[in-house]
Amino acid sequence: MIPKFKPAVKKAKRVNAKTSSKVYKKYFALAGGPLFVSLYLVGLVMKRLLNALTTWLLGRVKSARPKTLVDQPEKSSPLIQSVGNGLQQYLYLYLMSSLMAMGLQALFNRHTFSGSLRASKVLFRDITSRVIRMPLLWVDTTSMGEMLKRFTVDTQMVDDQLLIAVSDFAEQFVKVLIVVVVG
Numbered sequence: 673m674i675p676k677f678k679p680a681v682k683k684a685k686r687v688n689a690k691t692s693s694k695v696y697k698k699y700f701a702l703a704g705g706p707l708f709v710s711l712y713l714v715g716l717v718m719k720r721l722l723n724a725l726t727t728w729l730l731g732r733v734k735s736a737r738p739k740t741l742v743d744q745p746e747k748s749s750p751l752i753q754s755v756g757n758g759l760q761q762y763l764y765l766y767l768m769s770s771l772m773a774m775g776l777q778a779l780f781n782r783h784t785f786s787g788s789l790r791a792s793k794v795l796f797r798d799i800t801s802r803v804i805r806m807p808l809l810w811v812d813t814t815s816m817g818e819m820l821k822r823f824t825v826d827t828q829m830v831d832d833q834l835l836i837a838v839s840d841f842a843e844q845f846v847k848v849l850i851v852v853v854v855g
Contacts, residue, residue: 699834702794703787712787715780716846722773724854729766736762788835795830799823 700709736759803823811819 696838699791699795699830699838702791704790708783708787711783713842713846715776715783716842717850719773719776719780720843720846720850722769722776724850726766726769726773729762729769733759733762733766784835784839788831792827792831796827799826 703709704711803819
């Protein structure tokens with residue numbers, strides 16, 4: 673009778689993991705440190721304030737619109753006719769604030785994603801060096817598929833979900849802060 677061969681591979685236990693604040697501190701330190709965080713927060717506040725200004729200007733455009741244009745459909749250009757009541761000025765201000773909001777959003781996204789890319793590269797190298805330097809017992813008892821799965825899941829969490837979660841939290845916090853301050 674041939675003895676049965678038992679592989680030394682263990683199945684990984686499912687762990688209910690929680691992320692400590694050290695992870696976020698390290699992430700932001702690798703993303704660019706205090707300068708990155710400061711510019712990020714200033715960008716968030718500027719974005720929210722510019723959105724509030726754009727919304728306010730849209731309300732002013734709507735309230736400055738003359739009511740007589742509905743009764744006079746034969747008029748060709750309501751913008752030229754409404755110079756006296758300030759509609760054209762508000763429209764130009766609205767257009768300018770909308771363009772500024774688009775430009776600021778592009779700069780904000782570039783800053784945010786470049787910091788995230790910096791942090792992801794360093795963390796990826798750190799994870800890779802740790803896996804390479806693991807004891808041989810762990811390498812023998814853990815299947816290659818399990819190693820790859822852990823590696824890719826951790827990398828995906830850092831690359832995809834960490835920035836989104838932190839950004840969503842920060843944006844909601846700044847929204848509440850601006851509502852409280854501005855009124």
